[in-house]
Amino acid sequence: DMQMTQSPSSLSASVGDRVTITCRASQSIGTYLNWYQQKPGNPPKLLIYTASNLQGGVPSRFSGSGSGTDFTLTISSLQPEDFATYYCQQIYSSPFTFGPGTKVHIK
Amino acid sequence: QVQLVQSGAEVKKPGSSVKVSCEASGGTFGNYAISWVRQAPGQGLEWMGEIIPLFGTANYAQKFQGRVTITADHSTTTAYMELSALRSEDTAVYFCARDLRKQLDVWGQGTLVTVSS
Numbered sequence A: 001d002m003q004m005t006q007s008p009s010s011l012s013a014s015v016g017d018r019v020t021i022t023c024r025a026s027q028s029i030g031t032y033l034n035w036y037q038q039k040p041g042n043p044p045k046l047l048i049y050t051a052s053n054l055q056g057g058v059p060s061r062f063s064g065s066g067s068g069t070d071f072t073l074t075i076s077s078l079q080p081e082d083f084a085t086y087y088c089q090q091i092y093s094s095p096f097t098f099g100p101g102t103k104v105h106i107k
Numbered sequence B: 001q002v003q004l005v006q007s008g009a010e011v012k013k014p015g016s017s018v019k020v021s022c023e024a025s026g027g028t029f030g031n032y033a034i035s036w037v038r039q040a041p042g043q044g045l046e047w048m049g050e051i052i053p054l055f056g057t058a059n060y061a062q063k064f065q066g067r068v069t070i071t072a073d074h075s076t077t078t079a080y081m082e083l084s085a086l087r088s089e090d091t092a093v094y095f096c097a098r099d100l101r102k103q104l105d106v107w108g109q110g111t112l113v114t115v116s117s
Helices: none
Strands: A004-007 A010-013 A019-025 A033-038 A045-049 A062-067 A070-075 A085-090 A102-106 B003-006 B010-012 B018-025 B033-039 B045-052 B057-060 B068-073 B078-083 B092-100 B103-107 B111-115
Touching: A004 A085, A010 A019, A019 A033, A019 A085, A019 A102, A033 A062, A033 B103, A045 A062, A045 B103, A070 A085, A085 B045, B003 B092, B003 B103, B010 B018, B018 B092, B018 B111, B033 B068, B045 B068, B045 B078, B045 B092, B057 B068, B078 B092
Parallel strands: A010 A102, B010 B111
Antiparallel strands: A004 A019, A019 A070, A033 A045, A033 A085, A062 A070, A085 A102, B003 B018, B018 B078, B033 B045, B033 B092, B045 B057, B068 B078, B092 B103, B092 B111
8 A cells, every 4th residue: 555654743833834744655646745734623625636636615725736655734824713734645546545644833 | 417325234243254335326336436436434534446337347456355345237337346244343343435537526325334243
């Protein structure tokens, strides 16, 4: 199975900060990568699909980049509602594995 | 607008089975796949499998092969995930999600399955 790693596993940031989360795949997956946001007690929410495409209704402060094995999710100016856990998921080959998640805390 | 509504929480004994439903409303059932993802308490997301209702074909993660069965009923626009030989490690929230070209863009509310003797 494809292994996905994320770094950091958690981070503390302040409102207005620029935040970058990294996801790495164990082998090249092109741009077959999605990003999700999850808040406690809620299902995940699709933010970015195929590495860099913003899902409809998602604020433009979220962006994604990368290809091959290395990907990033960037929040350009962190807002109070952005404190959550973020997961990447590879959609290149079954099983479509998720990364372990990055929890964004309030500093 | 597609909405997915899942069945309620379940408590099961080890060794038994559980069947979780996911009813779709809005949209055209069968024009998309349904994926199942689970999340153990305090843990991350785990993809279990998917079904394309139009064809009735399912694809499972190897980890769950032989224990999971995903089905879909067009007449009721409902997908099902059945997990057998339950053990304590299967305690988790189980989610269904609309799988549109591998984008899980609409999710059910989740169903907590607790496995306990």
